[in-house]
Amino acid sequence: MTTDSPTPPATMRASVLLPDRSLILEERPVPALDLDQVLVRVGAVGICGSDVHYYHEGRIGDFIVDAPMILGHEAGGVIAAVGSAVDPARIGSRVSIEPQRPGATSRETLEGNYNLDPEMEFYATPPIDGAFAEFAVIQSHFAHDIPEQVSDEAAALMEPLSVGIAAARKAQITAGSRVLIAGAGPIGVIIAQVARAYGALEIIISDLSEARREQALKFGATRALDPRTEDVTTLAVDAFIDASGAAPAITAGLRAVRPAGRVVLVGMGAPEISLPVSVIQNNELIVTGIFRYTNTWPLAIALVAAGRVDLDGLVTGRFGLEEVEEALGVSTRESSLKTMVYPGR
Numbered sequence: 001m002t003t004d005s006p007t008p009p010a011t012m013r014a015s016v017l018l019p020d021r022s023l024i025l026e027e028r029p030v031p032a033l034d035l036d037q038v039l040v041r042v043g044a045v046g047i048c049g050s051d052v053h054y055y056h057e058g059r060i061g062d063f064i065v066d067a068p069m070i071l072g073h074e075a076g077g078v079i080a081a082v083g084s085a086v087d088p089a090r091i092g093s094r095v096s097i098e099p100q101r102p103g104a105t106s107r108e109t110l111e112g113n114y115n116l117d118p119e120m121e122f123y124a125t126p127p128i129d130g131a132f133a134e135f136a137v138i139q140s141h142f143a144h145d146i147p148e149q150v151s152d153e154a155a156a157l158m159e160p161l162s163v164g165i166a167a168a169r170k171a172q173i174t175a176g177s178r179v180l181i182a183g184a185g186p187i188g189v190i191i192a193q194v195a196r197a198y199g200a201l202e203i204i205i206s207d208l209s210e211a212r213r214e215q216a217l218k219f220g221a222t223r224a225l226d227p228r229t230e231d232v233t234t235l236a237v238d239a240f241i242d243a244s245g246a247a248p249a250i251t252a253g254l255r256a257v258r259p260a261g262r263v264v265l266v267g268m269g270a271p272e273i274s275l276p277v278s279v280i281q282n283n284e285l286i287v288t289g290i291f292r293y294t295n296t297w298p299l300a301i302a303l304v305a306a307g308r309v310d311l312d313g314l315v316t317g318r319f320g321l322e323e324v325e326e327a328l329g330v331s332t333r334e335s336s337l338k339t340m341v342y343p344g345r
């Protein structure tokens with residue numbers, strides 16, 4: 001291992017979720033590096049809904065927190081040390097972490113769909129530790145360099161931006177597109193910004209919350225509607241992206257798409273819902289889900305660096321490592337978009 005000066009310490013502070021769902025601040029050994037990894041001194045970490053789920057429920061589907069685990073997967077920082085196969089010149093670089101470690105040889109990885117690798121190790125998904133800690137490790141090629149004008153917060157939020165880019169690609173949003181997005185949480189708002197950057201002309205967003213609808217108008221949505229009082233099924237949009245996970249939003253959204261249009265299901269709500277099959281058939285809709293992302297970081301960084309997507313403006317709360325519990329609570333408020341944790345603060 002090659003290190004910066006001063007040498008990283010032997011131990012670090014980490015916020016650890018225990019199987020009984022309590023959070024403790026712990027002094028832990030700084031993780032050792034594989035030869036192709038880098039050690040990142042974490043600057044900022046965004047809180048995602050999945051962190052809140054693990055904290056409250058101790059599980060998401062089949063992933064169960066049955067051993068102590070560090071939450072947090074939206075992270076950026078500075079490279080503090082490198083494994084023996086990594087160029088030491090990387091030490092000191094500011095990076096955004098792509099928080100996944102797919103296997104190298106599966107069919108999915110070789111086909112380019114590395115997000116679907118069955119052996120995937122993903123930050124803050126049991127049993128893999130995340131980034132609510134002073135240091136985190138990642139393969140060198142998934143520590144993406146960021147330019148000077150990109151903030152620590154934005155470096156961290158390249159992760160949810162990547163979800164937005166993956167959704168916009170699947171929806172084939174392009175110049176002139178008309179798009180409906182259900183859900184104006186952080187993911188919906190980021191998708192709206194990506195749609196604007198891709199040249200969409202009409203970006204209609206729906207949410208039950210007035211506060212969230214108002215926020216969305218500041219971030220790229222051209223119209224924000226309340227689905228309880230406005231009918232979306234007459235919109236005939238080119239694409240519908242669900243970022244709510246709500247069954248009524250998905251069934252209405254399917255009916256809001258023009259013939260041969262696209263539907264992308266991003267939101268994770270009830271695992272099974274009933275769908276209007278005849279609407280999908282008669283209109284030859286292309287319906288797909290997304291599971292995170294592949295090859296999105298270069299575009300995400302370029303869009304933010306060029307000022308085409310604003311991630312800094314999404315930050316609504318800032319907390320230290322000893323305040324993770326409070327941060328998780330605040331992050332679910334209607335008025336919150338992105339709550340950040342600063343492990344070095």
Ligand SMILES: NC(=O)c1ccc[n+]([C@@H]2O[C@H](COP(=O)([O-])OP(=O)(O)OC[C@H]3O[C@@H](n4cnc5c(N)ncnc54)[C@H](O)[C@@H]3O)[C@@H](O)[C@H]2O)c1
Pocket residue numbers: 048049050163182183184185186187188206207208209212227243244245246248249265266267268269290291292293
């Ligand atoms: N597929 C993936 O890879 C992936 C990645 C990240 C997040 N997600 C999922 O994306 C979703 C959005 O994430 P988020 O952090 O923005 O969540 P969030 O909970 O902050 O936002 C969801 C929004 O949907 C709104 N909503 C609820 N019912 C609605 C309805 N009937 N019509 C319109 N809006 C409605 C809520 O008021 C809320 O503002 C979550 O379900 C999350 O799990 C998926």
